[in-house]
Amino acid sequence: MAVEHWFDFICPYCYIGQDRTKILRSHGITVVEHGLQIHPEIGPGGVVVGQRVGPQYEHLAAEAAAAGLPLNWTDRIGYSRPALTAFEWLNENDPVVAGRFAESVFAAYFADGQDIEAAELLAKLAADAGGDLTGVTSEPLDRSEALARSSGVNSTPTWIAHGQKVSGLRPRAWFEQWATLVGQSQESK
Template sequence: MSSSPKAVQQDPLRDVEPIDARVVHWFDFICPFCYVSQDRDELVAARGLDIVDLPLRAHPEISLAGVRVGPRRGPMYRHIEAEARAAGLVLNWPSRLPSSSVALGAAEWARRIRPAISREFNRSLFEAHFVLNQDIGDEATILRHAALLGLDPALLAAALADGSTAGWIRESESAAHRHGVRGTPAWLYRGRLLEGARSAAEFFRFLEAD
């Protein structure tokens, strides 16, 4: 493991721009549509394609203090709950929305230095928010989950403190906006963009279209 996350990838956007065998996926940990769409990575891999998971804040306006939210009611929330059940996912709506900057920065750090376990780390942070109702806006929460997976919390804390992770998020969001991404989740493949929670059938058509 490198002692400096910056040394791992000199060009931070090197693997953002898509190639024919790569799907670029932008996500946010506080986005319920992203949570219920986690298995799309496996659908991509099953077709022999690579996928790059990149950060995009769904609500960059949320401060580090977070915001409290009330009960989720209405057709949209019932749809999300049905999608979670269909995917075999527990969904406990959190009582507050945190800033996702720390969690997304940590995820991008993990992707760069330990790509083999970065998706497991992502799953743990999704679970922390949508199942365990832990505060993923709290750096201590993120460092604890990192340590449980064998990631070095001291190196992660250093990257969070020195601005590396914040810069990577800005670069990822800039790339997303250049490609017309308006929200999460979003997938880019062969110049085509698919956004929002889509059925598996729609996702298959997206991957298979010429």
């Protein structure tokens, strides 16, 4: 049995959640990644949000630093559907390539402040990851989002294992403990 994980590229908790997924994998747990556009109201061009300050953003910065992930806020929340569409297209054919692509999209957005809506950027990141977006369609993302709805997933990041749904960013130590429990549960099956 695998852990199912839903994420969105514009979600800072998902960006840091990459670290939590690595914890699960370091325990030998298979994690199946799924894209989910968590803010469908944000359309092409994204939205301007201004400066990001306050305790929530300080916490995110500290968590990103602890995970070794650079975090540079821009004044805009991007439109993630094109990147999620590309991810799911790649994921359907080769999850390893899709994983490399996802890491590079997260880095482009949160570390480098790039526009992850740009087709040229996505094509380059896909090629760099070993994939090709020729003929990309939205059907794989539509299926991923339908699976999210049928699984009761309505926020990101969300991980599901053995009927337990974990939403939001939990501390690293919590994920270490959960990984041990999930791993033991998998061994007993």
